[in-house]
Amino acid sequence: MAHETFLKEIGGKSVVEQIVDNITNAIINGELKPGDKIPTENELCASMGVGRNSVREAIKILGAYGVINIKRAEGTFVTQDYDSKMLFPVLYGIILQKDSANQIVELRKIIDVGILQLVIEKLDSESLYKVEQAMKDLETKITTFNVKAKDIFEADIAFHMVLVDITQNALLEGICFYVDQITRTSRMKAIEKFLTEDATEQFLLMHKEMLRVLKEKNKNEINKVVENHYQYWEKVNS
Structure with a gap:
């Protein structure tokens, strides 16, 4: 998958908000599907031109809302089932x-x-x-x-x-x-x-x-x- 396709700048928002919006929009648009592995920190940083701290903060937010699921040693995946935290x-x-x-x-x-x-x-x-x-x-x-x-x-x-x-x-x-x-x-x-x-x-x-x-x-x-x-x-x- 070409991760760069959904990583577009969104004006008027903080860097963290842009990352959150880009990933959620990719899920909504079907570019990322339930169970898909999302780009790594390095890939997100490189494709968006953002810092590692901003990426980590965005991932924490998405995880807190049940949108993504972080699996140690495996990576970060789009949640497969509905979570009320969403x-x-x-x-x-x-x-x-x-x-x-x-x-x-x-x-x-x-x-x-x-x-x-x-x-x-x-x-x-x-x-x-x-x-x-x-x-x-x-x-x-x-x-x-x-x-x-x-x-x-x-x-x-x-x-x-x-x-x-x-x-x-x-x-x-x-x-x-x-x-x-x-x-x-x-x-x-x-x-x-x-x-x-x-x-x-x-x-x-x-x-x-x-x-x-x-x-x-x-x-x-x-x-x-x-x-x-x-x-x-x-x-x-x-």
Whole structure:
């Protein structure tokens, strides 16, 4: 392979960032494929005209994000399987955005619409039973005397993760896990709002509506159901 083909200068960025971008772009473009050995330090230094320290720093960053795998005595290889660490830079970018709270709500809506579409396509009797059990667990928690917001939150996450599991999509699973982590505080506030306003029945109804759409395999109602599902969360972020 002619490694020089993807090692191009990218203006306006540090040397380390250029190296990171060049290697990731090569993977995206298919010039480097999963399992491929990347150029050696000497090759990277020579082809880009950069120092060894910059190359080593870039390799550390790519390794930390799970993009490459360093094997002692063998070399450095493009990771062959999905690694949840690959989502870190994306999620950090979202968190650091101005007005990130509202953007995260919008992101989660889009994700949920896609999840429900996939679930409808893959739903069978066994997976439907799992969703119904998760719904029963959520209802049990909500109707418990003096229930805590934390308990409802955990049952809510469990319900949604059952849906994610049905999609059999590791990337979606990773994204949803980290979105749940970074939205914990605002979603807890939304659930506390339900409790304060004695509106837990409404909270439960929104989940039942989601289950109904799945059972009926009604893709036309997905957007409406998701919009209703996040109305309280939007209020606490406004």
